Amino acid sequence: MDREHCRPIEILLVEDNPGDVRLTQEALREGKVRNHLHVAADGVEAMAFLRREGQHAQAPQPDLILLDLNLPKKGGREVLAEIKEDPDLRRIPVVILTVSKAEEDVLKSYNLHANCYITKPVNLDQFLEVVKSIEDFWLTVVLLPPR
Amino acid sequence: VELILIIGISLLLQFAAAFFAFRLIRVTGFQIAWVLISSAFCVMAIRRVIVLAQLLAGEVPHSRELATELVGLVISILMLAGVLFIGPLFRTIKAAEAALRQSRDELEGLVAARTEELQDTNARLSVELDERRKAEHLMAQYAGDLARSNAELEQFAYVASHDLQEPLRMVASFTQLLGKRYRDKLDADADEFIGFAVDGSTRMQRLLNDLLAYSRVGTRSKPFAAVECASVLSDALANLKPAIEESGARVTHEPLPIVRGDEVQLIQLFQNLLGNAAKFRGHEPLQVHISAELQDGDWVFAVRDNGIGIAPEQQERIFLIFQRLHHRSEYPGTGIGLALCKRIVERHGGRIWVESEVGKGTTFYFTIKGGENAPNGPRALSAN
Numbered sequence: 001m002d003r004e005h006c007r008p009i010e011i012l013l014v015e016d017n018p019g020d021v022r023l024t025q026e027a028l029r030e031g032k033v034r035n036h037l038h039v040a041a042d043g044v045e046a047m048a049f050l051r052r053e054g055q056h057a058q059a060p061q062p063d064l065i066l067l068d069l070n071l072p073k074k075g076g077r078e079v080l081a082e083i084k085e086d087p088d089l090r091r092i093p094v095v096i097l098t099v100s101k102a103e104e105d106v107l108k109s110y111n112l113h114a115n116c117y118i119t120k121p122v123n124l125d126q127f128l129e130v131v132k133s134i135e136d137f138w139l140t141v142v143l144l145p146p147r
Numbered sequence: 148v149e150l151i152l153i154i155g156i157s158l159l160l161q162f163a164a165a166f167f168a169f170r171l172i173r174v175t176g177f178q179i180a181w182v183l184i185s186s187a188f189c190v191m192a193i194r195r196v197i198v199l200a201q202l203l204a205g206e207v208p209h210s211r212e213l214a215t216e217l218v219g220l221v222i223s224i225l226m227l228a229g230v231l232f233i234g235p236l237f238r239t240i241k242a243a244e245a246a247l248r249q250s251r252d253e254l255e256g257l258v259a260a261r262t263e264e265l266q267d268t269n270a271r272l273s274v275e276l277d278e279r280r281k282a283e284h285l286m287a288q289y290a291g292d293l294a295r296s297n298a299e300l301e302q303f304a305y306v307a308s309h310d311l312q313e314p315l316r317m318v319a320s321f322t323q324l325l326g327k328r329y330r331d332k333l334d335a336d337a338d339e340f341i342g343f344a345v346d347g348s349t350r351m352q353r354l355l356n357d358l359l360a361y362s363r364v365g366t367r368s369k370p371f372a373a374v375e376c377a378s379v380l381s382d383a384l385a386n387l388k389p390a391i392e393e394s395g396a397r398v399t400h401e402p403l404p405i406v407r408g409d410e411v412q413l414i415q416l417f418q419n420l421l422g423n424a425a426k427f428r429g430h431e432p433l434q435v436h437i438s439a440e441l442q443d444g445d446w447v448f449a450v451r452d453n454g455i456g457i458a459p460e461q462q463e464r465i466f467l468i469f470q471r472l473h474h475r476s477e478y479p480g481t482g483i484g485l486a487l488c489k490r491i492v493e494r495h496g497g498r499i500w501v502e503s504e505v506g507k508g509t510t511f512y513f514t515i516k517g518g519e520n521a522p523n524g525p526r527a528l529s530a531n
Binding site: 017019020023026099120122123124125127 | 312313316317319320321323324327349352356
């Protein structure tokens with residue numbers, strides 16, 4: 001059995017829209033992989049979670065980060081830059097999950113070492129499909145760095 | 148006696164010379180010089196008067212000899228001749244000078260007149276220039292205002308459609324989720340209501356997407372480059388492959404030029420026109436023919452089909468955004484396609500119009516600025 005199947009996968013979703021959070025939860029619930037979804041509603045909270053600051057002192061280090069670009073307080077791009085500059089965090093794969101299709105956003109994200117860039121499909125079925133394929137690829141196909 | 152005669156003549160000559168020399172003052176100026184010369188002549192003449200008086204008195208001065216007096220006579224003649232000659236010479240010079248002065252004055256007058264004319268013209272021109280500058284300034288201002296308001300409108304449309312997507316996605320997603328999870332679990336009414344909600348929200352999404360595409364023609368456009376229309380056409384056909392295949396259409400084209408434009412937008416233009424042809428086809432197998440012709444420096448493209456046609460009273464409306472001629476159940480779509488075509492063509496400095504007969508077919512014409520004309524060889528493209 002794979003290591004991933006022995007313990008639940010920790011996923012950090014950085015998303016300010018509760019609707020999207022719920023949809024992601026729904027999609028992941030239907031998935032095959034056992035997972036814990038943690039949610040940070042803005043960039044500041046996301047960094048606090050990753051650095052185990054304040055109320056997040058007990059937070060586990062996530063195996064995968066799903067990051068929206070448009071966030072209050074601290075934007076997704078800044079969060080991405082901080083993660084990729086931090087020697088303890090930069091190995092965590094970051095999936096940009098956003099509505100923006102702007103070439104500029106795509107390019108900037110990859111330049112900041114995003115691991116992949118996905119636009120949120122407008123259609124529900126497609127959205128569920130995308131979340132599932134993220135799960136399939138990053139949690140079963142890909143071999144993640146050891147803890 | 149000869150001596151007396153000679154002296155007398157010289158004396159007369161010297162007086163005459165003195166007189167004429169004096170008169171020269173009037174002609175030449177040089178007052179002092181002529182007075183001196185004249186007085187010298189007078190002195191010489193007076194001396195001769197004295198000698199003559201002595202001769203007449205019978206005294207013969209030993210110094211006076213005939214030869215000397217002859218020389219004196221000749222000199223006197225020469226002096227008189229000289230004085231007489233100088234007069235006309237000076238007069239001529241004076242006349243020439245006067246003529247010169249007069250013509251110079253005339254010339255100066257002319258120059259002054261011309262200068263005045265030029266100054267007048269200059270003044271008029273500068274007034275005109277001022278006016279023109281003012282007009283240009285105003286025009287630039289209006290153009291700036293217009294561009295700004297256009298940009299704002301485009302920005303508005305873009306932001307509106309972009310930002311409206313987000314909440315709409317929520318409505319659409321959750322009504323869809325509701326439909327998915329609770330179909331047949333509530334009652335028939337609930338299923339119907341959910342169906343309407345899902346239908347409405349998905350349609351709204353399509354409208355917003357189209358509005359976004361429409362506003363993007365202005366905001367997200369690339370600078371113009373040389374574009375090969377033949378490759379644009381084949382790209383458009385490739386994008387439309389399913390629809391074209393389904394309609395069994397035969398698409399042919401004449402040599403197409405290279406134009407300056409935005410390739411992505413031109414592909415979209417051809418795609419919308421061809422897609423329309425496929426959508427509104429008649430009972431006959433669909434035939435679409437594309438041609439381009441250079442007219443007054445502009446390329447006039449024609450996309451001709453043998454579809455259902457458009458009634459004359461509808462031919463204006465079809466280019467307006469979200470105007471539809473058919474019920475959604477007959478022909479789906481938001482009614483953006485031709486409005487988008489119009490916007491793309493207009494952005495390329497051209498215009499678009501339609502000629503059509505109900506039941507016979509439709510030809511869409513649009514113009515694109517010419518310049519580079521290198522038509523490709525004739526080629527028939529078939530979808531099958």
